[in-house]
């Protein structure tokens with residue numbers, strides 16, 4: 343895929359006509375997003391004047407969308423200096439990157455970069471020795487660890503990144519698992535994907551979803567969101583799972599559970615949402631029906647064996663439009679449609695989750711930055727306290743018009759909790 347007209351590097355002024363146009367579109371779309379991100383506005387109003395992040399150099403590696411631009415500008419209002427790159431080669435919204443560059447942020451991101459450029463952008467972003475890192479998927483964290491760059495702390499956005507942090511025997515710094523906030527994992531991963539999956543699928547193909555057999559691999563937070571969206575449109579949903587509890591939940595919620603070897607024969611569309619590797623392998627691709635659609639929504643592009651399709655001499659690749667490819671078996675009446683080259687479909691073909699749910703996730707990031715900058719956390723992986731999770735939920739309830747009940751003293755004593763929370767441990 344060809345990069346758009348220009349690259350944004352080192353915060354150079356966006357001085358071409360195309361650059362100015364993109365930056366203006368980014369400014370307008372970021373302003374729209376900001377209006378839908380009430381939690382961020384509240385945190386900036388609460389902490390902004392005190393500039394609690396003054397002096398902090400933050401490096402971010404997270405999908406550069408207009409919602410991320412809202413996060414980046416909020417971190418600056420809290421006193422931090424911020425540099426950014428994206429955590430996926432296809433997820434940058436060039437107008438968001440151009441807007442940030444025009445505001446003087448050093449930005450290293452464009453849609454459709456190569457894998458080599460991706461790692462160069464990470465290197466550029468951390469070249470000033472950041473104090474704090476906001477990561478999504480663990481690539482920037484891996485880079486600073488491999489290069490021996492010392493940081494004060496890391497906040498990790500997603501399930502896969504948190505798993506990678508926990509798998510390390512030791513860490514030289516504290517890391518906050520932002521993903522593990524309930525207001526993140528059970529909202530962004532589930533309700534976010536419930537909406538952004540469909541945006542990606544519809545952008546990528548004209549396939550009608552109602553009546554089709556949709557196979558969803560993984561029934562965690564993301565998988566459940568996908569299943570809700572697909573079944574809501576009338577798809578007949580099949581789930582594959584390795585965890586008996588998740589599989590049991592899928593059955594109790596009315597879905598068929600089977601292995602991929604069985605599902606491959608009957609599915610019309612396949613969505614991988616596991617964060618695992620080799621979920622759809624070559625043999626499954628061989629079994630699939632003519633015309634089946636394939637998409638991944640998990641963090642890395644290792645869930646579908648894309649190289650089986652790309653490197654097989656018996657299969658011809660026909661590019662239909664950017665990030666939509668048909669793979670046709672030579673001499674057979676069979677083709678499969680692959681979206682986003684197997685990278686997260688909601689961010690490569692669409693613009694990711696809606697702003698409102700990203701307000702949750704990014705409140706978690708801001709609170710994690712405040713905690714890490716304040717200090718006092720030991721090396722290793724930490725969760726933010728439950729009270730902060732409840733705070734994020736509160737910030738988003740009011741704009742939705744919900745009215746929360748306050749415990750009476752008698753009720754609080756009976757339950758053995760404080761009137762202000764936390765209400766669960």
Ligand code: NAD
Pocket residue numbers: 500501502503527530531535559560561562563564565582583584585588615616617618619621639640641642686687688689695
């Ligand atoms: P999760 O741990 O809640 O769920 C994953 C599920 O997949 C689990 O139930 C697990 O048992 C199951 N699973 C694992 N290996 C499997 C296999 N081989 N076959 C079938 N099922 C398998 O994780 P999650 O929060 O749902 O996240 C899933 C992935 O999506 C992660 O990579 C995460 O980082 C990513 N994610 C993407 C987005 C997005 O916007 N695209 C948003 C949030 C998370």
Ligand code: ADE
Pocket residue numbers: 404405406407408409410534538689693694695696697700
């Ligand atoms: N992850 C999922 N959706 C996103 C968005 N809109 N912005 C940044 N990261 C995301």
